Structures are given as C-alpha cells and as structure tokens.
Amino acid sequence: MSESTPVAQTKTSAWRNPFGLALVAYYLVMAVVGLLIPDDILRANAWARDFSDFMASVVPQIDRITALNIRADVNRFYFSVLWAASPCLFVISALNRPGFSRHL
Template structure:
C-alpha cells in the first residue's frame, strides 16, 4: 500500500537544509564585514562615499541612521552594504521558506488567516523595532549599544534594521503563492485525513 508522503512526514534536521545554512552563512559574512569596517571608511575612500550616497538615495533609512550621529561614517557605509545585499538575502529567504514545503514547516499546512496573523505580527514587531521613538533617540543606551560599537552593529543592528524586512517579505510571497496555487489547501486536506 503505497501512499504519497505527507508534508509532516518529511521533517529533517535544520542543519541539513542548504538554504538555512546559506542564510546563517550570509548573516555571518555580513557580521564580519561590519567588524572589519574602519572608522574613516568614507573619508579615506571616494568610492565608499559615492556608493553610500547612491544607496541612501534608494533607501531613506540610511540617512535616518546617519542623522543619529552615532558613528555616522561607519554606520552609513555598513547599512549601505547591508541594503545592497538585501536582494541576495531575500532570495535565500524565499528559497528557504519555499523549501519548507518538503520539510514539514508549519506554514505549509496552517489555515490562511492564522498564517497571515502570525506573519503580520512579525512585520509589526519588525517595523516597530525600526521606527519607534526609542530607535530614533540618540541618547538611548540600547540604540548606542547597537550602533555605537562594532559588535552591536555587526550582530544586532543588522538584524533589527535590515534582515527582518527581507525575511518577512519572503514569507509573505511564499505564503500567498502557496494559497494561490492551491498547494497549502491540498496539504491541509491531506493532513486532516
């Protein structure tokens, strides 16, 4: 009696997921980039100034972070690099979530409104973390910890300010494509049997 394998039966270790490993590697590479940026990067390199100005013209967040005047040169360049790499992060995230249909991720069998509610909560938390007052108050100690020292900027600020948007966007794209194509409803029916 051969029956097709349901989504829930194909769960594997997260460490065997190549897209999860690629996401972790991307995060670590960007953290190392943040650790290696010299304090005078914009003063010493005309190309870095031009690149940062171009990225700031595309992504207004870069100017907002620079305006906080917490290590403005380093943060301006680092966030320019992060946003330039954001399409790569989005693609890795998209592939990670899409691959989840073979690995039994809950969103592939979750009712539509529950999935939208959970993902919307993640988006609200990300947006609030980026734009609420405490993230714009340059006297705030937590903000100074994130933007004022190398470790905070490399490991924490990048997650709060940039990575959340790519991950949330990829999740929404896959969620809606899964419902539009009927893949998620089919999995829900199969799991109910």
C-alpha cells in the same frame, strides 16, 4: 469526538537546507564586515562614499540611521552594504525553493 489526527511527522531542521545555510553564512559575513569597517571609510574612499550616497538615495533608512550620530560613517557604509546584499540572498533563496522551476 473528532477523528484522531495522525502523529506529526518529524521535519528536518530549517537550518539544514540551502537557504538556512545561506542565511547563517550571510549573518556571519555581515558581522565580520561590520567589525572590519575602518572609522574613516567614507572620508578615505571615494567609491565607498559614492556607493553609500547611491544606496541612501534608494533606502531612506540609511540617512535616518546616520542622523543618530553613532559612528555615522561606519553605520552609513555598513547599512548600505547590508541593503545591497539582502536582495541577493532573497534571489538565492527564491531560486532554491522546491518547485521553483515548475513555475517558470
């Protein structure tokens, strides 16, 4: 018979660290942003149209979602904001990773 394994140590919840809190905050902020986007965002605001066009040139998925014709302007702007904000969350989580400063 194999050796007995030690009792598993209790871990703290994954949501109780800076990354977990940032992830929950990010989800809530993006949900609110999605609800507050006006239907004519791209027709009424040139900056939103330019931003969405730029993000669609970087992320082809945005044009594919727009092609579904389900609130196309709202979804185009929302996914542009989503794709622009996601790398920021990734950088924040990487910088807060334990031991990150040792690797610099």
